[in-house]
Amino acid sequence: MNDFSYPTLFLLGFFGGGHCLAMCGGLSSAFALQLPPHINRLWLIVLMNLGRITSYTAAGILAGALGRFGISLDDTRGVQIALLAAANLLLLLLGLYLAGLSDFVRRIESAGKPVWKRLNPLLNRLLPVKSVPACFAVGLLWGWLPCGMVYSASLYALGSGSAVQGGLLMLSFALGTLPNLLAFGWFAGQLESLLRNRRLRLAAGLSVCAWAAWQLWRTAAMIAAA
Numbered sequence: 001m002n003d004f005s006y007p008t009l010f011l012l013g014f015f016g017g018g019h020c021l022a023m024c025g026g027l028s029s030a031f032a033l034q035l036p037p038h039i040n041r042l043w044l045i046v047l048m049n050l051g052r053i054t055s056y057t058a059a060g061i062l063a064g065a066l067g068r069f070g071i072s073l074d075d076t077r078g079v080q081i082a083l084l085a086a087a088n089l090l091l092l093l094l095g096l097y098l099a100g101l102s103d104f105v106r107r108i109e110s111a112g113k114p115v116w117k118r119l120n121p122l123l124n125r126l127l128p129v130k131s132v133p134a135c136f137a138v139g140l141l142w143g144w145l146p147c148g149m150v151y152s153a154s155l156y157a158l159g160s161g162s163a164v165q166g167g168l169l170m171l172s173f174a175l176g177t178l179p180n181l182l183a184f185g186w187f188a189g190q191l192e193s194l195l196r197n198r199r200l201r202l203a204a205g206l207s208v209c210a211w212a213a214w215q216l217w218r219t220a221a222m223i224a225a226a
Helices: 005-015 017-033 041-074 078-098 104-126 132-142 148-160 163-182 186-195 198-225
Strands: none
Touching: 005 078, 005 148, 005 163, 005 198, 041 132, 041 148, 041 163, 078 104, 078 148, 078 198, 104 132, 104 148, 148 163
């Protein structure tokens, strides 16, 4: 897994900000409106996002560890190559979504609904937010909200075959989403304009597709040489 994957997932998180704002921006605002006077809104935003990033990173660690386990069971490079191929195929789909050419990534969000059904009651117990620790706890649960982009990035972490690398890959993705969810006021308007720029999104998405296609070609070459 080339180190270029880290900035790739960061950019996916950033340019997929329109999707993040649509799914999570409203939730963040709703939580803020319920805050008691002694909690600053800035604390809510920062701690919730720290909780969300923690959950994303934990999911990456878990996915990478599962990938490593699968490789160790097979004791050959076969499983690793298959995981790498699947990861880059998903990266290709993410690039198409980023470019506005496919919405397949959003269709897999239903896969996480059973998990969210169990976590949602826990979230409801924490609302309205009444303390600073609760802000972080809400963020931890928020990180498991069904999201096609998160699932796709997690599966890319699975293909890394390493708990550490999987965690770092998901951390890169999470940090890419951060500016969009921290941005409020006049900066949010500028950021939204940037994210909705059709040419910029198309260029970024096709660049990711080109990288994924090249990695898939390399994986095919590995299979042919085996």
